[in-house]
Amino acid sequence: MRIWTARRFLLSALLLSLPVLSGCWSQFELPQLGFVMGVALDEGEDGNIEMTSQIYRPTPSGTSQGKSRTGSMYVNIVTKDLSVEEAIRDIPIHLGRKAQWSHMRMILISDRIAAHRNIGELLDMYYRDHEPRLTAAVAVTRGKAGEYLDKHPLVEQTTSQQLLRVMETSYHDSGKTVESNLLYMAEQMLSGNGDAALPYLYATQGKDTFSTAGVALIKNGRMIGILDSKHTEGLLMLRNKYQSGMQNLPCSGQPNRSESVEILKFSSRLKVHLSERPRLQMDAYATLAIGELKCTTIQNNQDEQKFIRRLRQSLTDEIMATYDQLQREKTDIIGVGQRVYAVQPALWRKWKPDWEKRFSEIPLQIRLRLKIVTTGTSEGRPAVTGKGSE
Template sequence: MNSIAMKALPIMFLLLSLTGCWDSRELTEFGFIMGISLDQTEEGSIEINAQSYSPTQTTGGMGEGEKQAYTNIKTINESVFDGVRDINRYLGRLPRWSHMRVILIGEEFAKEHDIGEILDFFNRNEDVRLTTLVIVTNGKAADYLTIKPFIERTVSQQLLTIIESSTKYAGKTIKTSMLDIDLQLKSKAKTALIPYFKMNEEQPKAPYSSGLAIISKGKMAELLEPRDVQEVLMLINKFKSGLIEFPCLDDGSQEASKMEALETSLIKTKITPKFTMKPPTIHMLTKIEGTIGELSCTTITNVGEEKKLEDHIKKIIEEKIESVIERMQEEKVDVLGIGNKLYQQDPALWKKWEKEWDDIFADIQFIIDVEVIIRSTGMPIGEKVTGE
């Protein structure tokens, strides 16, 4: 009898350790939030629009009469915390944030509020994934949640896929998550880059990436125009792949105004700072490898012509990089994170320069060097198809 009791005792302890289902919740009790927008009202309050997924509906190639797969809920409060809590009043379910894809922030809101502080609620919510992407919008952010998606079930999911594909294949934007923003704004440079979106007003309406919002000391300071995005992504080693367009060699012909393209396979930038020099000097070496994506006026039939084209592309990119850096220095925004490198290299010198860093950054001398290697012309012969 004692033997049986001794054998049963471990089993009893195991049974007691099982959690059971006393605190379980059914899926029907939750409202799954796919995206959220933050705007500023005329009175200065915070307008929040939350997009809740409706799993019983269908969309994406919807037939006539079918309903959309989401519901947008609007609240207006004095804080993000109160606004989010009020979602329950309209949704009738407990908001679930684990499936949230994007946080949209209106441009006016981004210029008036500290984004780091605004995102504080979501950072503290254990249900929110820190990989949730953040977007700054031209105009009211709430308007983007009303767009009918082309393929995805919700526009929140569509915005996510636009950023992912544009980052991976086009080099037109950058993925910026809540975690990225938190780390960048807490760095010494206190500067972050967030995708900036506009809306095509033609029917059907469509959101698209159009530059990067530069966040300095918490607020949106400047807009990096689409024409400058590629060069900045090259310098911060965030350019995945894409096409680099360049004009034809100016030989006096009418074809000099045409554009050609290099499809990149590798872009890597090495930054070598020399802060002890007067003025401080930064050498930036960018190595670019790729294949010809399009030729409209150039012929490559030998090594000499290939080298000539490489030098031409090198010159064009160096000029663009110099122009972008010059504008950043004029605005005194350290997008490249040079201040972070100074802190890592010489913490004592950073402590000395920290309060005047914006002015010091504006006076730094940048030495730009670009190396271009054409791995293939993309054709058996390096000629344009219509060439004679």
């Protein structure tokens, strides 16, 4: 009897739960939704925002329908309005579907609108709405952002995915830009001083190619300048975010010849020494692989140490050049102020009003430890010289 009572109770509970169960996230079916892969924001006329939304087209490439626009797997919709939210609401009148943002890969912001408007306010909707993911990448473009989404992808199915892959590989494999998404951008802009760094995109004129090299410097929510790709490597080293990349060493007295070294691993630590005149110390360690030798022969430990000293000086000069530019721009995107705040909040509140001036005067001391772990499949000398055997 007790068993039957328990079964009836369980059955009743299951039946009562059926009305609140749903097979989908919302009342919309897939054919009613347009999945946004990427967005480009430009400054339009009369103060409007011009938004280009790249929508995934679920049509196999090669069909007659897909070939209507060179076989592309996407369609770009341009809307204009006073706010991003209103521009989004205009997408269905062109597309015939409701925009769905959970698959968005990329947000592009033109350098013009980034310099004139507060980027945090511009992207406010993407933080408040529940659909966009905070992992969506954010980048600043040279020139009109919408034109980047009009280019055809080289190997990916959509331009947005192609842009994302270009940014990721440029950061991880070359050290030519920084990693950034909605979450990282918010963390930077909500830090002690609010300075931030975003990847910088530029296109090759007349071609469907684009590159990510350099960094857009953000202060008080607006872009104030650009850090070129060479200085970006120094920035990543200062931030302890350098993954891997190549370093060139000019041959002494031979300006047109240089040797190369691959940095396999790089780790660094910044320490702020607090006093009335604070100073910054960077301790770093890197493992190296010889890439090209043209004017150096490494046959013993003495030769290796001489080569390492050259490389250490080159890296030190590169990091110092980056730090000098940040000080000239008075942009603390390496988190010195945040470190002061973490250690002594009261002191940070005292220094914050004139932190830009203080940061521009803080000296930096660099200590590098380098280790060559391999010279490749050849010994430590130029592999082929054309001078015959010795």
